[in-house]
Amino acid sequence: xxxxxxxxxxxxxxxxxxxxxxxxxxxxxxxxxxxxFNSAKLALEFITENQFNTKILPEIILLDIYMPLMDGFEFIxxxxxxxxxxxxxxxIYVVSTTINDYYIHKAKIDENIRFTxxxxxxxxxxxxx
Amino acid sequence: MxxxxxxxxxDEIETIQKLKQFSLENNLIIEVIAFAVNIKESIEVIKxxxxxxxxxxxxxxxxxxxxxxxxxxFNLPKxxxxxxxxxxxxxxxxxxxxxxxQKPLNVNDFIISIYKTLxxxxxxxxxxxxxxxxxxTINSLYQSNDYVAIASIDKIELLKIDDIVYCKAEGxxxxxxxxxxxxxxSSKNLGEYKNILESGSLFRIHHSYVINxxxxxxITKKDGYYCELINGDKLPIAKRRQDEFLKFIxx
Numbered sequence: 001x002x003x004x005x006x007x008x009x010x011x012x013x014x015x016x017x018x019x020x021x022x023x024x025x026x027x028x029x030x031x032x033x034x035x036x037f038n039s040a041k042l043a044l045e046f047i048t049e050n051q052f053n054t055k056i057l058p059e060i061i062l063l064d065i066y067m068p069l070m071d072g073f074e075f076i077x078x079x080x081x082x083x084x085x086x087x088x089x090x091x092i093y094v095v096s097t098t099i100n101d102y103y104i105h106k107a108k109i110d111e112n113i114r115f116t117x118x119x120x121x122x123x124x125x126x127x128x129x
Numbered sequence: 130m131x132x133x134x135x136x137x138x139x140d141e142i143e144t145i146q147k148l149k150q151f152s153l154e155n156n157l158i159i160e161v162i163a164f165a166v167n168i169k170e171s172i173e174v175i176k177x178x179x180x181x182x183x184x185x186x187x188x189x190x191x192x193x194x195x196x197x198x199x200x201x202x203f204n205l206p207k208x209x210x211x212x213x214x215x216x217x218x219x220x221x222x223x224x225x226x227x228x229x230x231q232k233p234l235n236v237n238d239f240i241i242s243i244y245k246t247l248x249x250x251x252x253x254x255x256x257x258x259x260x261x262x263x264x265x266t267i268n269s270l271y272q273s274n275d276y277v278a279i280a281s282i283d284k285i286e287l288l289k290i291d292d293i294v295y296c297k298a299e300g301x302x303x304x305x306x307x308x309x310x311x312x313x314x315s316s317k318n319l320g321e322y323k324n325i326l327e328s329g330s331l332f333r334i335h336h337s338y339v340i341n342x343x344x345x346x347x348i349t350k351k352d353g354y355y356c357e358l359i360n361g362d363k364l365p366i367a368k369r370r371q372d373e374f375l376k377f378i379x380x
Contacts, residue, residue: 119248122235
């Protein structure tokens with residue numbers, strides 16, 4: 001069965017939240033593969049290694065904000081410095097529980113980023129473009 | 130990862146089967162303890178197992194018997210209402226529902242309702258812990274600092290901290306000046322009262338003086354800072370403590 005996306009990456013240090021998102025994507029038949037990373041650092045390493053290879057890169061990155069060691073914004077900043085291939089191929093969606101207006105604003109003014117609050121909804125998933 | 134314990138109150142076979150299937154597929158996050166056909170039948174099992182979540186079919190009968198839930202003598206489980214008629218969502222909200230699932234049920238809505246429940250429980254827990262900690266902090270501040278025991282040569286006096294206007298170092302001794310005008314000489318030096326005197330409303334303005342900021346009447350700024358206290362005494366604030374002092378009194 002063909003899916004809308006080949007690969008979606010979830011970057012979330014909360015195991016439960018990550019699991020929920022993965023389940024929702026599976027149930028919606030949205031992606032052929034879901035890859036979960038519980039740290040932004042490891043996710044960035046993965047993308048850096050494969051930054052020229054769109055066969056391996058995910059089309060969608062669902063990114064949490066509050067994470068230890070490297071938070072979502074630091075991830076975005078470092079990601080922007082990677083190859084053009086990665087930057088044009090992977091779309092970032094910030095998925096967060098934040099109630100901090102500054103963070104929400106910061107995520108929303110960047111036109112390359114989409115923002116949604118947790119829990120991610122079926123509507124949000126089916127409207128990804 | 131932990132799973133939420135749940136009881137399901139439902140009498141329609143089709144919905145029961147769906148819920149059985151959904152919870153089986155998601156047994157990492159949900160553990161169904163029991164099924165019951167209505168609130169009346171569910172009460173015993175709810176009392177016995179104290180589930181965290183109840184899925185409840187929104188029927189007139191169940192709404193009428195809702196008070197059975199309110200009579201439970203423990204923290205009411207979180208509630209997710211289910212119905213084919215969305216009008217019931219209004220009643221569900223009034224009854225403090227975490228979520229409302231429209232029938233025919235959809236697995237993703239089911240998962241999201243579990244997510245919401247877990248987050249709600251976590252938030253309540255964090256909030257409560259924080260509250261308890263705040264209370265303990267306040268209590269310990271008051272308890273340990275209400276009084277200070279002053280040992281002089283022939284007796285031990287208990288002073289209310291609030292009654293201390295200031296303490297003055299007198300060599301090996303410490304002189305306590307009280308709000309009723311009395312002075313008490315302690316046989317310990319000022320440094321030995323460090324722990325008690327470094328909290329609450331007391332502040333060391335000078336190597337020789339610890340004052341109670343509650344008793345300051347005026348702060349003057351001529352040739353350095355001076356504090357005037359309710360008993361009329363005027364004490365200097367050491368230059369290197371000025372910044373800290375100004376910060377302290379603003380609090």
